[in-house]
Amino acid sequence: MIKVGSMIQSAYTHNGREGNIGIVLKLADPYASNYQSAPVALARVYYPKTRTSGWVDLKDMKAIA
Numbered sequence: 456m457i458k459v460g461s462m463i464q465s466a467y468t469h470n471g472r473e474g475n476i477g478i479v480l481k482l483a484d485p486y487a488s489n490y491q492s493a494p495v496a497l498a499r500v501y502y503p504k505t506r507t508s509g510w511v512d513l514k515d516m517k518a519i520a
Contacts, residue, residue: 457513458482462520463500476519477502483510 457463459482465474477500496513 457498457516457518461518463498463516464519466515466517475502475504477511480508 457479459479461479462476463479464476467474479498480501481499483497483499497510498513498516499508500511500516501508
């Protein structure tokens with residue numbers, strides 16, 4: 456289960472390398488979006504290696520800690 460403070464990693468690989476590891480800062484309410492399609496679970500993630508943050512779709516991530 457992914458929650459605030461969890462360490463997550465991308466479920467995809469690129470050229471045999473694992474995805475970046477990030478820390479979940481905030482979870483967005485999937486039902487608060489203005490889209491008419493199915494709700495999407497988003498999380499604000501901070502990546503310590505690159506010192507950047509961004510919004511990611513949680514279906515593309517896996518919890519590692």
